[in-house]
Amino acid sequence: EAGVAQSPRYKIIEKRQSVAFWCNPISGHATLYWYQQILGQGPKLLIQFQNNGVVDDSQLPKDRFSAERLKGVDSTLKIQPAKLEDSAVYLCASSPAGGLSSYNEQFFGPGTRLTVL
Amino acid sequence: QKEVEQNSGPLSVPEGAIASLNCTYSDRGSQSFFWYRQYSGKSPELIMFIYSNGDKEDGRFTAQLNKASQYVSLLIRDSQPSDSATYLCAGGWGKLQFGAGTQVVVTP
Numbered sequence: 001e002a003g004v005a006q007s008p009r010y011k012i013i014e015k016r017q018s019v020a021f022w023c024n025p026i027s028g029h030a031t032l033y034w035y036q037q038i039l040g041q042g043p044k045l046l047i048q049f050q051n052n053g054v055v056d057d058s059q060l061p062k063d064r065f066s067a068e069r070l071k072g073v074d075s076t077l078k079i080q081p082a083k084l085e086d087s088a089v090y091l092c093a094s095s096p097a098g099g100l101s102s103y104n105e106q107f108f109g110p111g112t113r114l115t116v117l
Numbered sequence: 118q119k120e121v122e123q124n125s126g127p128l129s130v131p132e133g134a135i136a137s138l139n140c141t142y143s144d145r146g147s148q149s150f151f152w153y154r155q156y157s158g159k160s161p162e163l164i165m166f167i168y169s170n171g172d173k174e175d176g177r178f179t180a181q182l183n184k185a186s187q188y189v190s191l192l193i194r195d196s197q198p199s200d201s202a203t204y205l206c207a208g209g210w211g212k213l214q215f216g217a218g219t220q221v222v223v224t225p
Contacts, residue, residue, distance in 0.1 A: 042216050
């Protein structure tokens with residue numbers, strides 16, 4: 001079974017530029033998550049989708065971050081404009097369970113390492 | 118703010134010994150708990166999950182959950198150099214809160 005795919009793996013941009021990340025979850029997984037992991041910290045949830053609907057985006061900085069999951073499969077996360085503090089690894093994860101289920105083992109993709117100069 | 122707390126380490130463990138990792142959580146509504154292993158520069162990898170009070174064993178790993186004390190632990194028996202990594206504890210209900218992780222260093 002193929003795992004969660006993400007691209008690009010690395011991205012370097014200057015502040016105020018825009019950037020987009022792509023994620024393809026494990027086939028059949030209903031729930032998709034985007035996390036931000038800053039060096040030395042645990043992953044922080046940015047947004048959670050169940051199929052193509054948003055379950056939780058309470059920690060997404062909506063003035064600069066946006067995400068969509070068209071057709072309930074692939075997802076993109078965009079940052080516009082980027083700030084220095086956005087430098088982090090952006091992790092996509094998927095889960096077979098529904099968004100409100102407690103049994104939501106999450107499987108992570110390889111991540112995208114973003115550096116904002 | 119609902120939090121998951123872990124000691125950052127590093128936890129130095131001799132090869133062959135037992136590594137004991139601890140995690141506390143503040144949200145009494147949390148129902149499911151997960152341990153992830155994260156090698157440097159890699160993404161988290163799920164190694165254990167536990168939902169019920171008590172112990173759960175899987176190979177060299179044992180997870181322990183005490184909901185009354187809001188405490189989760191992970192034991193790694195017969196520690197190997199390949200176990201050297203950061204271990205992330207996560208808990209929640211639908212939405213997971215991650216701790217910052219405990220770095221484990223297994224020394225030959």
